[in-house]
Amino acid sequence: MKISQLKNKPFIILGIILILIMLSTPLGVYAYNTHNYNKFTTLGDNSLASDEFDQAIDNYSSALKYNKKNESTINDKIELTKQLKESKQNYTEALALFDENKFLEAADSFKKIPEADSKYYNTAKDKIDECMNQYIKENFNKAKSDAAINKYDSAISLLENILKIEATNTEALSLKEIYTKEIQNTKQLKEGTVNSSSQLASNVSQNANKPSNVSNNKNSSPSTNNIKNNSSNINATATNNSPVPNVQSPSNNTSPSNTQKNTYPIIVKNPGPHPGTMYTGSKFPPDIDIPYKSLFHEDNLGYMTVTVGRYPTWSNEVFESWDLEIFLFDNQLFFKRKDHNMSPIYPSNYYVTVKNRETSEILFKYIPE
Incomplete structure (x- = not known):
């Protein structure tokens, strides 16, 4: 009996070993799979945190091989990684557009950053506000320019x-209103200029068919009576609504060589002899070299206070104000600044119309030939 038991003992031990091996194998495989799953999942998370999106997807895919039961979790991680990869691309593109001053396009790209992107979402929101502010600022600057x-x-x-x-x-609303009025003012100014030019042409044509009482000698001065009569006519027109006087230059007068046409109009505010009147016409040409003391004597018809600027924005961009004395010499209108000894301004190629501001009544005209 004892001999038989001894003979069977090796088989018993072998059986026990086999049983233990059979029991331990699944446990070993599970432990191995779990270890690798955790390892690759951790590697994927680390890669994702470093914006290494492709590497993260590879690691998550490797983790999935070791644990099919967590397939849903791993797939969610992979989808999130793809979403964050696209988000990073949009964020990078948005920054580039912002640097190129393409603020609206940049804002659109920043808006594509999902809330799930905890790394860039809040920054993108701030950038959207910055884009809008810069866009508004840029448009204001361009509009004003x-x-x-x-x-x-x-x-x-x-x-x-x-x-x-x-x-x-x-x-923006205020400036739009101002600019709209400026367009209307410009249109009215052009229409007024066309009408005035037509009227002036008609007056010149009518005067050309009448005998001229004007001396053809430029150096001969008008009589004191003629000057006073012209002055009286102008003042009478302003107060008594008498027919509009036309002060016309003699045909033998030509502009000095340094007299050039200036396209900037001016507005005359509060003319001295005619309160409440407005001047329309062209800015006077440059000074000419004539000694003002030898030319002007007692023939002052009054003065106008002028504000010189780039019409129609002169009210916003005033250059300076002048007091201009108005003189009549040899049946021509001359202007001189009262505040310094400048040469007279000689508007021989320009017409001057003074109107009442409220009624638009023409008080007097200077009509050059």
Whole structure:
């Protein structure tokens, strides 16, 4: 009996070993898979944190091989990684557009950053606000620059860009109203100039068919009576609504060589002899070299206070104000600044019309030939 038991003992031990091996194998495989799953999942998380999106996807895919039961979790991680990869691309593109001053396009790209992107989402929100502020600032600057050179249509278009973003922006609304009025003023000015030019041409034509009482000798001075009569006529026109006097230059007078036409108009405010009147016409040409003391004596018809600027923005961009004395010499109108000893301004190629501000009644004209 004892001999038989001894003979079977090795088989018993072998059986026990086999049983233990069979029991330990699944445990070993599970431990191995778990270890690798955790390892690759951790590697994937680390790669994702470093914005190494492709590497993260590879690591998550490797982790999935060792644990099919967590397939849903791993797939979610992979999808999030793909989403964050696209988000990073949009963020990088948005920064580049911002640096190129393409603020609206940049804002659109920043808006694509999902809330799930905890790394860039809040920064993107701040950047969107910055884009809008810069876009508004840029359009304001461009609008004001265009308005400064009388491009009011373009300026209004730029202000409309601002109002599409901030419909209640008070500065944009105010400037739009101002620029719209400037366009209307310019249109009215052009229409008035055309009408005045037509009337002046008609007056010149009528005067050309009448005998001229004007001396053809430039150096001969008008009599004191003629000067006083002209002065009286002008003042009488302003007060008594008598027929409009036309002061016409003699045909033998020509502009000095250094007299050049200046296209900037001026506005005359509060003319001395005619309160409440307004001047329309062209800015006077440059000074000419004639000693003013030898030319002007007692023939002062009055003076006008003028504000010189780039019409129609002169009210916003005033250069300076002048007091101009008006003189009649040899049946011509001359102007001189009262505040310093400048040579007279000789508007031989310019017409001058003085109107009543309220009624637009023409008080007097200077008509050059």
